[in-house]
Amino acid sequence: MSTPPGTADALDLMDEWGPEKVVCVSDTRTGMRGVLVVDNTARGPGKGGTRMGPGVGVTEVARLARVMTWKWAAADLFFGGAKAGIRFDPASADKEAALRAFARSLRNEVPREYVLGLDMGLTEADAAIVQDELGDRGAAVGTPHVLGGVPYDELGVTGFGVAEAADAAAQRLGLDLGGARVSIQGFGAVGAAAARRLHELGATIVAISTRDGVLYDPAGLDLASLLALRAHAGDGVVSHYVGGSRLVAGEELTVPAEIVVPAATQDTIDLETAKAMKARLVVEGANLPTSAEAREYFRGARITVLPDFIANAGGAVAAATAMDARYSAFRPDPEAILSGISTLLRRNTAEVLEAADRGDTTPHQAAMTLARERVHKAMRLKGRLTGW
CATH class of the missing domain: 3.40.50.720 (NAD(P)-binding Rossmann-like Domain)
Incomplete structure (x- = not known):
């Protein structure tokens, strides 16, 4: 079997920091292929965005998962580095089916080891789809404001x-x-x-x-x-x-x-x-x-x-707020989120x-x-x- 561009032997990606887990999944009916990389959870559970694109690969996702390890630690927020990717065209009419297949494939990991978030190719509506597919409000963050989520796009x-x-x-x-x-x-x-x-x-x-x-x-x-x-x-x-x-x-x-x-x-x-x-x-x-x-x-x-x-x-600061609010009956305060971002990043x-x-x-x-x-x-x- 030939190795497609953007992929690598998962064992070759590992060093003293991680990744702790690399999970590759696929679905024949939709053509979805995806990967979850949990890099390092020493400071907390894996958290990082999920991206979708026709060229997404294992190496790319592993690099980004490592960035999340350092990002959480540098910000002094208690989550671990993780990232997920779906090799699929986000403009396809079958996007929802592929996303649901991806979520189902990771039901053993989500949300216990990883919570989906938004990255390239995914929207707030997609986060809601993941929650619906797994029947768990804790499965994803970045849902629309009307569903109690932090409005990432609106707040920027x-x-x-x-x-x-x-x-x-x-x-x-x-x-x-x-x-x-x-x-x-x-x-x-x-x-x-x-x-x-x-x-x-x-x-x-x-x-x-x-x-x-x-x-x-x-x-x-x-x-x-x-x-x-x-x-x-x-x-x-x-x-x-x-x-x-x-x-x-x-x-x-x-x-x-x-x-x-x-x-x-x-x-x-x-x-x-x-x-x-x-x-x-x-x-x-x-x-x-x-x-x-x-x-x-x-x-x-x-x-x-x-x-x-x-x-x-x-985005990590807002995601941390959203993580805490996943099962809450109350919406996070947008002004408090922006104020917290300003204070922490400065x-x-x-x-x-x-x-x-x-x-x-x-x-x-x-x-x-x-x-x-x-x-x-x-x-x-x-x-x-x-x-x-």
């Missing part, structure tokens, strides 16, 4: 947190966000919410991108118009917007801007791209957007990179940047050290280590 929790972290980092760099130029790669749920909050904080959004192209205006894009167009045109917002210039995909990262927010997908900033960038601050809104070589270049160029598991932890941003300065290292390495120490201590206290 991850993007809101990215903007709050960006503001905290800018302040530490002596960069006034008021009037600062910001370019955002990806204008989906995270990028759009980050743009909205950054605009509220006084920044000027000079570039955005979607799968359909790049918009750029050095004087600033009309954000209200962009958000209104996105509501009905989605990625087509770049085609419907009147004004600005259209650039080649990837050029949104290299336009003149003090702050760049990669909020699209992983592996978008390599060394070559990094050398062409003009930003003083890179705030990772997406997971794993920047290569290790790019981060080292940024360090030498004195460009600050705020790592993903610090900058985009707003504190974590300051802590990581201070640690990086003290240790003469990158923020990513400083954040990793902090997260690893917390996970290591939990593993040791629970008797999971020998000789460490």
Whole structure:
């Protein structure tokens, strides 16, 4: 049997941290193929989003599960790293059938070892489908507000947190966000919410991108118009917007801007791209957007990179609130959620940047050290280590 792209021998993925469990499932009737990776549960049960896409693979999901291990630990929230993926086209008319098949296949793990959440390709309605299929309100978070869920999309929790972290980092760099130029790669749920909050904080959004192209205006894009167009045109917002210039995909990262927010997908900033960038601050809104070589270049160029598991932890904070509220008869307070995200991410941003300065290292390495120490201590206290 040949190995499809994006997959790997599960045993080769394992190191001293995890994964603790890799479960691959399939369903012949729908064509669904999926995977659950529970990476490390030393600090709590596995929690992380579930994504759906035609190219989803085991290696990708394992990498993201590890990111969740560090994200929960860096945020000092007591859950473990996990992630799930479904190899299926989310635009298919059979999406619901595939999602139900996936949920059924994991009924031994959900919700005892893993609770489904929202990631690429899934919506609040999909979280409700999972709850219905398994007959358990605890099986998924991210359900619609009318069902008692935290309205992630409406609140824009991850993007809101990215903007709050960006503001905290800018302040530490002596960069006034008021009037600062910001370019955002990806204008989906995270990028759009980050743009909205950054605009509220006084920044000027000079570039955005979607799968359909790049918009750029050095004087600033009309954000209200962009958000209104996105509501009905989605990625087509770049085609419907009147004004600005259209650039080649990837050029949104290299336009003149003090702050760049990669909020699209992983592996978008390599060394070559990094050398062409003009930003003083890179705030990772997406997971794993920047290569290790790019981060080292940024360090030498004195460009600050705020790592993903610090900058985009707003969704994790909201998910933690939703986890506590799964069986409650009362809805979580949206204002309390946003306030908690702001407080926690601003504190974590300051802590990581201070640690990086003290240790003469990158923020990513400083954040990793902090997260690893917390996970290591939990593993040791629970008797999971020998000789460490």
